[in-house]
Amino acid sequence: MIESSYHEGDSFVHAFDPRAKLLLLITGITTLFLPFGVEFSAAYTGVFILLAIPAAGFRHAFSPFKLLLPLIILIILLTPPFFKEGEVLITYRNWILLTEAGLMRTIVLIIRFTGITYAFFLFFTSTPLNQVVLTLRWYGLPLNAALIVSMSFRFIPYITTTYHHVSDAHKLRGSYQTGMWGWSHIRGLLPVLTSVLIKSVKTIPVMAMSLESRGFGSNRKRTSYQRLRGGRILFTHFIFSVMISLIIIALPYVVA
Amino acid sequence: MTSNGSNNISTSPAYRIVSISVLTAVTAVFTLLIRIPIAPTRGYINLGDVAIFFTAFTFGPITALISGGLGTAIADLLSGYAQWAPISLVIHGLQGLAAGLIVRKHLIKFQRIQFQQNSDNAAEIDEYREKGVRKMLISLTAGLVGTIIMVGLYFLSGAALYGIGPAAFEVPGNIIQCVVGFVGGYMLTRAVVKAYPPVSDLFL
Numbered sequence: 001m002i003e004s005s006y007h008e009g010d011s012f013v014h015a016f017d018p019r020a021k022l023l024l025l026i027t028g029i030t031t032l033f034l035p036f037g038v039e040f041s042a043a044y045t046g047v048f049i050l051l052a053i054p055a056a057g058f059r060h061a062f063s064p065f066k067l068l069l070p071l072i073i074l075i076i077l078l079t080p081p082f083f084k085e086g087e088v089l090i091t092y093r094n095w096i097l098l099t100e101a102g103l104m105r106t107i108v109l110i111i112r113f114t115g116i117t118y119a120f121f122l123f124f125t126s127t128p129l130n131q132v133v134l135t136l137r138w139y140g141l142p143l144n145a146a147l148i149v150s151m152s153f154r155f156i157p158y159i160t161t162t163y164h165h166v167s168d169a170h171k172l173r174g175s176y177q178t179g180m181w182g183w184s185h186i187r188g189l190l191p192v193l194t195s196v197l198i199k200s201v202k203t204i205p206v207m208a209m210s211l212e213s214r215g216f217g218s219n220r221k222r223t224s225y226q227r228l229r230g231g232r233i234l235f236t237h238f239i240f241s242v243m244i245s246l247i248i249i250a251l252p253y254v255v256a
Numbered sequence: 257m258t259s260n261g262s263n264n265i266s267t268s269p270a271y272r273i274v275s276i277s278v279l280t281a282v283t284a285v286f287t288l289l290i291r292i293p294i295a296p297t298r299g300y301i302n303l304g305d306v307a308i309f310f311t312a313f314t315f316g317p318i319t320a321l322i323s324g325g326l327g328t329a330i331a332d333l334l335s336g337y338a339q340w341a342p343i344s345l346v347i348h349g350l351q352g353l354a355a356g357l358i359v360r361k362h363l364i365k366f367q368r369i370q371f372q373q374n375s376d377n378a379a380e381i382d383e384y385r386e387k388g389v390r391k392m393l394i395s396l397t398a399g400l401v402g403t404i405i406m407v408g409l410y411f412l413s414g415a416a417l418y419g420i421g422p423a424a425f426e427v428p429g430n431i432i433q434c435v436v437g438f439v440g441g442y443m444l445t446r447a448v449v450k451a452y453p454p455v456s457d458l459f460l
Contacts, residue, residue: 075419160289163289200281
């Protein structure tokens with residue numbers, strides 16, 4: 001259940017420091033919203049997709065398209081009717097179905113959303129979740145917030161197992177339907193969810209006491225089980241990511 | 257002192273951290289695991305909003321803000337929709353915060369009265385019924401505001417990301433999800449408070 005989209009690998013993107021990668025992710029997404037023209041957005045999106053191939057493997061690299069496809073179809077169907085300007089390309093009787101402006105806007109939106117999806121995919125496919133939390137800590141995320149994130153990941157399997165146990169128990173009693181969803185199924189869900197919530201809520205005081213027993217709230221200096229690498233590698237990767245960021249922002253102006 | 261006679265621990269920092277973590281996990285599991293198909297559109301609605309409204313009604317605005325936002329963001333990360341995670345973090349967080357703030361002053365007071373309803377005094381029963389109606393209205397307002405925030409902000413962010421047409425197409429589905437979330441959250445709050453009364457002392 002808590003398997004993230006991370007894929008182990010030794011690609012260039014994997015080797016890159018997650019802190020520098022996060023900076024590039026933000027720059028990359030911001031660039032897709034800047035008015036640089038469709039060719040630059042397409043080029044940047046193409047780079048994201050090309051980088052995804054060694055990072056996630058050829059087969060897995062195109063899996064975001066499966067998730068994107070319904071939305072791309074919606075963009076193709078529903079964006080052109082909002083644009084009437086420019087040369088008319090397709091009409092049906094008196095209705096204008098597609099204009100040049102509508103076509104351009106549709107292409108821009110598809111490229112932008114594909115680019116954003118692949119930028120996030122690249123980051124999370126090459127960065128384990130513990131490193132994501134450490135990266136956010138490095139950027140100033142408070143300890144309590146990091147604790148909440150890591151504890152939430154710890155609780156997800158527990159609550160999932162509880163849900164399965166409780167629903168199995170209700171199924172054995174015949175009060176919870178399986179198979180096709182219907183009113184009886186939805187009605188049977190309420191006692192299951194009630195039991196799951198009560199069981200979850202009951203763990204809170206015990207866990208809170210456990211947290212305090214382990215020193216939560218004490219003023220002593222904290223140790224860290226895992227640390228991100230620092231020193232020369234971090235410096236090099238940061239310089240590299242800043243340079244790439246400057247290039248992708250400056251390139252459209254240079255070409256123009 | 258709480259209704260079960262123990263000292264109120266809900267203000268302790270450790271308690272707050274754990275309650276937010278548990279409810280974040282609950283929101284993520286409800287979003288990921290329980291998906292009810294909607295036959296006409298071949299889509300589905302998830303129960304993440306049920307967990308958000310439950311948290312807002314039971315644990316208050318701050319817990320709902322963090323666990324609602326973080327829970328849905330984690331669910332997006334785990335299900336491959338990472339691009340939606342920052343947006344979900346903000347929108348569902350605000351949804352939980354708004355619903356929690358509206359019920360904050362009223363709901364728990366009413367829940368406590370609910371347990372004192374075994375009274376023979378007709379005036380007390382009438383007062384309880386009157387307050388029950390008010391409680392329902394306050395919860396409805398919280399649900400309505402939460403729905404407007406969630407649907408409105410998803411529409412705006414969708415319009416910015418992939419255009420007004422596709423963003424408008426998603427509005428009915430989001431409304432259905434939010435209404436189901438409110439009804440489910442309200443029913444669950446009542447059921448959980450009835451089955452486990454100490455939960456009414458955990459509102460912050």
